[in-house]
Amino acid sequence: MYIIKELLKRKLALLGLLLIAVIVLAAIFAPWLAPYSPEDQLADGLTDIGEPLAPSSHFWLGTDLLGRDLLSRLIYGARASLIIGLLANGIAVAIGALIGVTAGFMRGWFGAALMRFTDLMMAFPSLLLAIVLAAIFRPSLWIVVIVISMVNWVQIARVLYTETTSLSEREYVTAERSIGASTFRILFRHILPHLIPTITCWATLGIATTVLLEAALSYLGVGVQPPTPSWGGMINENQSYFQSFPWLVFYPGIVIAVLALSFNLLGNALRDILDPTLRGRH
Amino acid sequence: MPAYILRRLIQALLILLGVSIITFALLYLLPADPARQVAGRTASVEQVQRVREQLGLNLPIWQQYGRYLWHLLQGDLGRSYLQRSQVVDLVFPRLPATALLMVGSIFFELILGLTFGLIAALRRNSTLDQAIMAMTFVFVSMPAFLLGLLLLYFFAVYLGWFPIGGYGEFKHLILPSLSLGLLGAGWYAQQMRSSVIEVLRQDYVRTARAKGLSRARILVLHIVPNALLPIIAMIGLDIGYFMGGAVLVEAVYGWPGIGQLTWQAIQQLDIPIIMGVMLVVAFAVAMGSLLADLIAPFVDPRIKLR
Numbered sequence: 001m002y003i004i005k006e007l008l009k010r011k012l013a014l015l016g017l018l019l020i021a022v023i024v025l026a027a028i029f030a031p032w033l034a035p036y037s038p039e040d041q042l043a044d045g046l047t048d049i050g051e052p053l054a055p056s057s058h059f060w061l062g063t064d065l066l067g068r069d070l071l072s073r074l075i076y077g078a079r080a081s082l083i084i085g086l087l088a089n090g091i092a093v094a095i096g097a098l099i100g101v102t103a104g105f106m107r108g109w110f111g112a113a114l115m116r117f118t119d120l121m122m123a124f125p126s127l128l129l130a131i132v133l134a135a136i137f138r139p140s141l142w143i144v145v146i147v148i149s150m151v152n153w154v155q156i157a158r159v160l161y162t163e164t165t166s167l168s169e170r171e172y173v174t175a176e177r178s179i180g181a182s183t184f185r186i187l188f189r190h191i192l193p194h195l196i197p198t199i200t201c202w203a204t205l206g207i208a209t210t211v212l213l214e215a216a217l218s219y220l221g222v223g224v225q226p227p228t229p230s231w232g233g234m235i236n237e238n239q240s241y242f243q244s245f246p247w248l249v250f251y252p253g254i255v256i257a258v259l260a261l262s263f264n265l266l267g268n269a270l271r272d273i274l275d276p277t278l279r280g281r282h
Numbered sequence: 283m284p285a286y287i288l289r290r291l292i293q294a295l296l297i298l299l300g301v302s303i304i305t306f307a308l309l310y311l312l313p314a315d316p317a318r319q320v321a322g323r324t325a326s327v328e329q330v331q332r333v334r335e336q337l338g339l340n341l342p343i344w345q346q347y348g349r350y351l352w353h354l355l356q357g358d359l360g361r362s363y364l365q366r367s368q369v370v371d372l373v374f375p376r377l378p379a380t381a382l383l384m385v386g387s388i389f390f391e392l393i394l395g396l397t398f399g400l401i402a403a404l405r406r407n408s409t410l411d412q413a414i415m416a417m418t419f420v421f422v423s424m425p426a427f428l429l430g431l432l433l434l435y436f437f438a439v440y441l442g443w444f445p446i447g448g449y450g451e452f453k454h455l456i457l458p459s460l461s462l463g464l465l466g467a468g469w470y471a472q473q474m475r476s477s478v479i480e481v482l483r484q485d486y487v488r489t490a491r492a493k494g495l496s497r498a499r500i501l502v503l504h505i506v507p508n509a510l511l512p513i514i515a516m517i518g519l520d521i522g523y524f525m526g527g528a529v530l531v532e533a534v535y536g537w538p539g540i541g542q543l544t545w546q547a548i549q550q551l552d553i554p555i556i557m558g559v560m561l562v563v564a565f566a567v568a569m570g571s572l573l574a575d576l577i578a579p580f581v582d583p584r585i586k587l588r
Contacts, residue, residue, distance in 0.1 A: 012416075120300040123564045127526025128544065132556060135548045136311060208423060215425045216530055220545065235427070242431060243439050250435075253428035261423035268419075 006273045007266075016265030023259055027078035034072035038229045041066045052245050061251050064238055070248065073229040074255055080230040081259060084145055084214045089206040091149035096156030097199060103157070104164025105187060118157045126151040130213060134222035141224050148213050156202045163198055167191050197274035205267030208260040215256045231256045287572070294568035301564040302354065302557065306347050309553045319551050320363045337363065350557070359561070360554035362547075369558040372543060377562075379449060380539035383462070383531070384524055386455050388517065390463025391470055396513070398467070399474025400506070406479060414471065421468030426527045430461035430534035447536040458535045462527050466520065473516060477509040484508070511582050518574025522567040 007013045026033055044058075055062040061070040103114040133147040167173065168191060176186050217223035218232025219239075226233060231252040238248035317334035318325070325333075334340050338349060353360060359369035402414040421429075437457060438446045444457050481487060482505065490500045525540070532541035540559060547555035579585045 012419075120297060120304070123297045123301055123522070123567055124304075124560070125522040125525045125563055125567070127523075128529065128560070128563065131526075131529065131545070132305075132548055132560075133308065135551075136308065212423075212425050216427065216526075219425070219427050219530065220533070222548075232425070235431075239431065242435065246435055249428075249431055253425065253431065257420070257424045257428060260425075261419060264419055264423050 003270070003273055007269060010269045010272075012265045013269030016262040016269070019258055019262035020266065023078050023255075023262070024082060026075050027082050030075045030079060034069075034075045036069040036072040038068065038073045038076040039227045041068055052248060054245075055247060062245075062247050064234070064248055070234075070251060073234060074231070074251060077229040077231045077234060077252070078255070078259075080141060080224045080228060081211055081214060081256070083141065084148065084224075085207045085211045085259070085263075088145040088148035088214070089152065089203065089210040091145070092152035092210070093156055093199060093203050093206060094153075095149060096153035096202075097160055097195070099153065100157035100160030101164050101187075101191070101195065104161040105168055105191065115161060118154055118161070121151075121154045122158070124151070126154070127213065127216060130217060131220060131222060134217050139217070139222050139225055141228065144214060144217060144223050147217075148210055152206065152210060152213070156199075156206070159198060159202070160195060163195060164191060167194055201267055201271045201274060204263055204270055208263040208267065211256065211260045211263070287576070290572050290575070294565070294572065297568055298561060298564055301560055302351070303347070305557055305560045306350065307343075309556065310343050310346075316363060316551050316553055354561075359558040362555050363552045364550050365552070365555075369554045372555060373540065373558050373562060376538060376540050376543050379537060380525075380528055380532075380541060382455060383458055383528060383537060383539060384521070386459025387462035387466065387524070388520070390459055391466035391520075392517075394463065395467035395470025396474050396510075399471035400478055400509075402471065403475045403478035403482070403509075411475075415475070418468035418471045421464050422472070424465065425530075426461060426465055427530040427534050429464055430458070430531050433457050433461055434534065449536075449538050458531050458537050461531045461534070462524065465527070466524075470513065470516070473513060474509060477512050478505060481505050481508045507581055511578065514574050514578055514581060515571075518571035519567075521570035522563065525563045525566070 007017070052063045061074065064070055064073065099114050099118060103111040103118070105111070130147050130151045133150065134144060137143045137147070168186075173186055173190055176190060214223055214230070215232035215235075218230045219236050221233075221236050223232055224230035226237065234252040235249050238245070238252075242249040315330070317330050317337060317339050320337065321330045321333045331340075338346055341349070350360065357370075359373070361368055362372055365372060398414050398418070402411040405411050434446065434457060438444045444453055447454075487500065487504055490504050528539060528541035529545050530541070531537065532539050533545060536542075540562070543555065544559045546552075547559070
């Protein structure tokens with residue numbers, strides 16, 4: 001309740017929430033909202049010499065190189081971005097939490113080995129690794145989800161590791177141990193609850209990173225494959241003609257940025273609210 | 283100090299070893315057949331088999347890796363499958379272009395990011411601060427290629443101030459560097475702002491004010507150096523992030539650097555080049571963070587390298 005009250009006080013967080021709501025609703029109700037089918041090459045979708053149509057009252061955002069309605073493709077494209085953003089980031093956070101908390105709580109050789117592996121993964125540039133992985137496996141929506149979660153868990157694992165180590169040094173944990181509390185009790189009653197704020201922030205901010213990563217993969221042609229409409233993929237399809245038909249690149253680009261921006265705004269507000277060390281500074 | 287550097291170098295070597303093992307293992311999972319790729323679509327089964335033996339792809343994976351490592355220790359990154367030359371000869375001539383792009387974008391990142399971050403912090407909660415922060419959020423939310431295409435369209439196609447693509451002269455460097463630099467500038471501005479706000483609350487700043495030091499003196503001698511400290515560590519880590527962005531921005535501008543080479547190699551499954559680039563990048567990341575850690579004590583003498 002406290003969090004919601006605080007969120008409602010912040011204009012930028014509200015803006016983020018509003019934009020997310022609009023995009024989510026567009027994705028869910030795409031078949032009712034989209035004026036045309038996203039994959040139909042419309043008979044009146046190209047000019048006489050076969051060029052895409054500029055935005056008009058008929059096609060609000062114009063048509064693409066194949067005579068498909070751009071607005072409809074954008075509305076349907078929200079689905080791929082949201083599914084990948086939520087799912088890939090969710091899996092990444094879960095993996096990161098599992099590895100970070102285990103390594104921080106268990107210590108010993110097993111924890112150390114997990115952390116060395118995490119450090120090793122940090123040496124990989126994530127985008128480069130994702131591109132290689134996506135190119136290796138035949139890309140599809142689900143492969144993209146797996147690839148992104150495989151490269152994006154690393155940072156959250158590092159952060160949660162540090163927090164877990166510091167938490168398990170606290171006196172109340174020692175006290176619990178000394179009265180014979182089980183490891184599970186300590187973990188679930190005294191450590192995990194304290195990690196929830198951090199996990200929430202990362203789960204939100206991470207969606208922005210994920211959306212951008214997905215867009216980058218699709219832009220390079222190793223993301224979601226046509227004919228499934230995806231925003232990055234639309235830029236990839238249309239970019240060679242962007243000097244003549246710039247809207248084909250700019251509209252998908254803008255919606256990618258808007259989606260990432262809204263999660264960044266929300267996540268940043270959550271961090272301000274949830275991180276007690278920052279409280280009162282803004 | 284020398285002992286510290288030596289230990290960090292050994293750590294870097296271990297990381298490189300790990301990176302090479304993981305990359306090698308991943309590429310081995312490849313569903314496509316590199317031998318078929320090299321021999322060409324029309325090659326017969328026997329020809330493909332011969333190529334496979336030539337490349338050593340018929341050996342068990344640990345033998346393949348052993349061979350790779352043995353050559354690597356002698357400074358040999360192997361031979362490209364498709365371009366008939368050594369990986370070293372393909373990667374190193376392209377390093378200057380990417381390094382130039384990196385210097386250019388780090389320049390913009392720091393100049394813009396630190397300046398605006400500082401201004402935002404000093405004018406905290408003003409309209410100017412809010413405007414700057416809003417801009418930083420827009421920049422960090424933009425995909426690098428979109429920013430690249432936007433700048434390209436506006437400044438090169440529409441205004442005609444800069445060339446659309448190309449390489450070699452100073453004017454070619456500006457737009458690609460800005461495309462990468464503005465994203466980073468958003469990050470640095472946010473970090474710098476919170477870092478400066480943190481420093482402003484410190485006792486020594488209050489003491490300096492109480493002593494009657496001039497505002498400029500406090501700013502230059504007390505606030506900025508202390509605020510820069512967390513930023514330096516960021517620059518070291520930036521190199522890895524940068525290499526990913528370079529693939530995208532080099533693709534937008536046709537910049538002849540490592541990014542383009544990598545992207546081409548990935549599409550053609552030219553494993554030796556991919557391996558080589560991964561190792562070079564991991565090495566650069568390790569050196570970047572080592573350099574950042576070595577510089578830190580000069581900015582803050584309290585830091586001891588252990």
